[in-house]
Structures are given as C-alpha cells and as structure tokens.
Amino acid sequence: MEEVTLYILQESLFSFEDLIQIHSKDRLPIFFSALDLRPYAKELRSRSPRGAGGHCREGILRALLAAPLEHIQTFTGLHHRLETDLRFRYQCGLSLDREAPSIATLSRVFADLTKKNLAKQLFDDLVKRCRQEGVIDGSHVAIDSAAIHAYEEKKPKRKSEQTGNANWGAKFDSFGNKVTWFGYKLHLAVDTQSELPLALEVTPAHVNDGEMAPGLIKTVTAETDVKFFMLDAGYDQMKVYEAARNVKAQAIVPLNPRGEKEPPAGMSTNGTPCCSMGFAMTYWGADDDVLKFRCPHATGKVDCPLGMTACSSSNYGMVVKVDVKDDLRRYSSPHRDTKRWKELYNERTSVERCNSRMKTHLTADSLHVWGIQKVTTHQYLNAIVLLVSALSVTGKKNKIAV
Structure with a gap:
C-alpha cells in the first residue's frame, strides 16, 4: 500500500508515467477503479446460444483494455497471460474455475466491439467525463498525425489505394529526412494542458493531414469552446484556418514556404x-x-x-x-512572430508526447489486426487507456487528500 501511495502523491495533472511504473498487480486495480464497463458489456452480450464461450463480457472487455497497458500486443499473448497469470485474470473479472477465454473468443469480442462502434462510444463518454471532472480543459488543442505500420502484407501503391485500408505514406522527420511506411495515419486532437486525446481518426497513410483537420476541429468544438488550435506547417491550408474561424477559434500554424506566393x-x-x-x-x-x-x-x-x-x-x-x-x-x-504566438505554438508538442505515449508505452504502432475499422478500434482502446489512467490517478489522489 505504501509503495502505491508514493507514486500517486506526485504532483501532476496527468500521471500516466507514474501509473506505468507501479507494479502490474497494484496498477490494474487502480486503473479499473475509474471504469464502469457494464453498459458497454451489456451491448456485447451474445444472443446466440453458442456465444463467445459464455465468458463474462465485462471481463473480456477489461482484458482488452488491460492489454495495451500491459503492452500485450496480440490475442495470443493476451490469452497466454490470462491462462498463466491467475491474479491478472481475477483482476479482469474473469472466473478462475474455468479455462481462460480462447484466442478465438477474444478476437470475436474485439470484432463485435468494432461492429457496434462501442470503443468510440466509450472514448467519447470518457472525454466528456474528463471535462466534467476538470481533468481536461479543452480551450487549447493541438492536432497532428502519426505513422502507424500495418499488419497487412505490403502491396503496390496502386493496388492498396483501391482497398481503402493500408497504403504507402511519406513524411519528413525533424531533420528533414523523408520517411516512408506502409500502413495508416493516426490523426489526433489533444488537449494541450493535460496532453490527453479529445478526438481521433484513422486513415490510410497517404491521406493528407490538412484534409482531416477540419473534421477534428468540428468534433472537438461540438462539446467545448476552443480558443486556439495549434498545428504544424503541414496544415498550412486555407481550409484549416476557415474551419477554426467557423468555430470562433484561431489556428496557430507556421506558414509553409513551399508553394508560397x-x-x-x-x-x-x-x-x-x-x-x-x-x-x-x-x-x-x-x-x-x-x-x-x-x-x-x-x-x-x-x-x-x-x-x-x-x-x-x-x-x-x-x-x-x-x-x-x-x-x-x-x-x-x-x-505571427510575437512572443504570445510562439508560446501558443510551443504547446503543439503536447500532441507529440501523446502520440509517443500511445506508440512507445502502449500498443498503437503494434498492430495485429487488419482492416481500417479494426485498426480504428485498436487505436481507440489505446486512447481509452490514457483517459482512464488520468481519471484513476486523479481519483486516487482525491481519495488520499480527503
């Protein structure tokens, strides 16, 4: 108990790094304490007599969320962990007096989660809750994309463009080097204060960043008033400025010298x-x-x-x-070029740190599902882990303070 308290008492609005440093046996109860998955599990209950092995849907949903936090990348790995680690299985709410859910069962529930769009629903509900509890401010938002490598077999560009799934993408890194990959793009809108995701979209890798920004801007401002949107020079397109202007916000974007008139x-x-x-x-x-x-x-x-x-x-x-x-x-x-403008633009690094957490500490770039719908569910599960982590750590701090 003392070990857990030491981590939680650290002064930080969002202590994801604190949470992942706690031993798994102590981390998962803290994580699950902020979640009520019953309404979503109810939607996953099978009406078929065969079902998904008759296992508790809430328990399987817990396991699917615990997987990114525990850096478990595959259904095979998750099944093995549930089978061999009884404490983990118990903390996920699954019965100990029967076999762990099979790989097929885990995959089937994940597919059902995707079909019913429940991961997005849970994500949206958690974002709303984070706003209500003051974890997310939402007045300053940063937008950027990240490369996600596909699990699918690589295909020629012309063929992959016809599928609407994984494709070839290219970006320039911070050193000006061109980087190419086969897969997807994760487009994120992030609250710059808490560094938590507010909205996300997944597209094939070749989709231009500027095409996705107006939709993210509209999604974010549907629930809260945003004053500033921070984006890099790749978003220097009139449609982005207009989208921000339409919601009474200012887009903070460096002018892109390429094609400048x-x-x-x-x-x-x-x-x-x-x-x-x-x-x-x-x-x-x-x-x-x-x-x-x-x-x-x-x-x-x-x-x-x-x-x-x-x-x-x-x-x-x-x-x-x-x-x-x-x-x-x-x-x-x-x-432009004033101290205030530069201060605002510097807040854009919050989305880079959010992307880094999802790809380095979680499993956003470790895909073992294919097809853009399942990849989107996978990204939502990773983003949900960040939101729940913030709520659980903040909630624990409040309990201790009381």
Whole structure:
C-alpha cells in the first residue's frame, strides 16, 4: 500500500508515467477503479446460444483494455497471460474455475466491439467525463498525425489505394529526412494542458493531414469552446484556418514556404505591414480581429533617415490597421512572430508526447489486426487507456487528500 501511495502523491495533472511504473498487480486495480464497463458489456452480450464461450463480457472487455497497458500486443499473448497469470485474470473479472477465454473468443469480442462502434462510444463518454471532472480543459488543442505500420502484407501503391485500408505514406522527420511506411495515419486532437486525446481518426497513410483537420476541429468544438488550435506547417491550408474561424477559434500554424506566393504589396511574408521606407512596422496589439501596427521609428525599432515626418504629422507616428478576416492564412491574432504566438505554438508538442505515449508505452504502432475499422478500434482502446489512467490517478489522489 505504501509503495502505491508514493507514486500517486506526485504532483501532476496527468500521471500516466507514474501509473506505468507501479507494479502490474497494484496498477490494474487502480486503473479499473475509474471504469464502469457494464453498459458497454451489456451491448456485447451474445444472443446466440453458442456465444463467445459464455465468458463474462465485462471481463473480456477489461482484458482488452488491460492489454495495451500491459503492452500485450496480440490475442495470443493476451490469452497466454490470462491462462498463466491467475491474479491478472481475477483482476479482469474473469472466473478462475474455468479455462481462460480462447484466442478465438477474444478476437470475436474485439470484432463485435468494432461492429457496434462501442470503443468510440466509450472514448467519447470518457472525454466528456474528463471535462466534467476538470481533468481536461479543452480551450487549447493541438492536432497532428502519426505513422502507424500495418499488419497487412505490403502491396503496390496502386493496388492498396483501391482497398481503402493500408497504403504507402511519406513524411519528413525533424531533420528533414523523408520517411516512408506502409500502413495508416493516426490523426489526433489533444488537449494541450493535460496532453490527453479529445478526438481521433484513422486513415490510410497517404491521406493528407490538412484534409482531416477540419473534421477534428468540428468534433472537438461540438462539446467545448476552443480558443486556439495549434498545428504544424503541414496544415498550412486555407481550409484549416476557415474551419477554426467557423468555430470562433484561431489556428496557430507556421506558414509553409513551399508553394508560397508573393505577399501583398507593402506587406511582409508573415503579415506585417511595411512603412513607405520599407521597414517592417511594429505590432501594437489587437482589438478583436483588428491588428494595429505603428511606425517603427516612433517605437524605436529602427532609425529612419526621414524620421516620422515623411509618413505622418502626428508625434505618435503612422498607424496601420489590418483586419484578420481579410486573409485568414496570413494574419493571426495574436500576430505571427510575437512572443504570445510562439508560446501558443510551443504547446503543439503536447500532441507529440501523446502520440509517443500511445506508440512507445502502449500498443498503437503494434498492430495485429487488419482492416481500417479494426485498426480504428485498436487505436481507440489505446486512447481509452490514457483517459482512464488520468481519471484513476486523479481519483486516487482525491481519495488520499480527503
């Protein structure tokens, strides 16, 4: 008991790393304490007299969720663990006086989970609960995609495009190297404060990131008000800015130099007006959608040979105002390159850390199912583990505090 308490008392909003460091025999009761799977298990009950071996559906569902947390990658591995580890089987709520669920039974329940879309339903319910309990804030959201390698046999690109499942994808890594893979993309929208997933989509690997962002933006804002969406330069597309604007949010996206057109006359690439002498003007705040810029000589940013007299008779210097709505892509509130804009963009790393947890500590990139629907269920189970981990650790902290 003392060992468990030491981990849980650490100060952290989301202590997934704390949870996975706890020994399995102590971790699983904490994890399952935050879950009531009865409504979902009820939907999995078979009306066939043969059923899925007559095993408790709630117990099998628990086992399917415990598998990513225990880094069990296959139904074979899960069956073996249930068969040989009686404590694990008991903690999953499965009977000890009969054989463990077979590989076929586990696979059949997983297929039923997929067919009835129950993993998504459980995920959505948990996101809502995390919001209600203050675990998720949701006002700042980061969006990105991650490569997921397929279990299917590799196929030529032309053939794989016809299936709507695994395909060839390519991305540039942080060093500018082109990386290719055969499989899928996991598109994630993540709360930047808690680093927890809010929405996800799975697509074949060749699907462009920018195509998926508007849908994720719409999904996230259906339940909560979002102020900012942080995305990398791969999402620098007008449809992304418009999607954020439609829900009264601001997309924080670096301008992608590839395919960049010349900026409007008298305007720098990042949307800063230039004075008559060609100097970039000084950003001086915003009033809702209107950005204000002042003479750079008046603000001490440059030493203009003509001073302020050539542009304005006022001691305040020339002022230019720009409406963000005139060009949603080039103009941003807060203005690009300001300290505030950079602070917001830096929050984008939260989605990278979420992706890393799902792929490194869980089993998001260890597929042993094929077909995009089953792969999507697999990703939802991994995302559910993150949400439940946060709820269980937070709940345990609250109990201890009381």
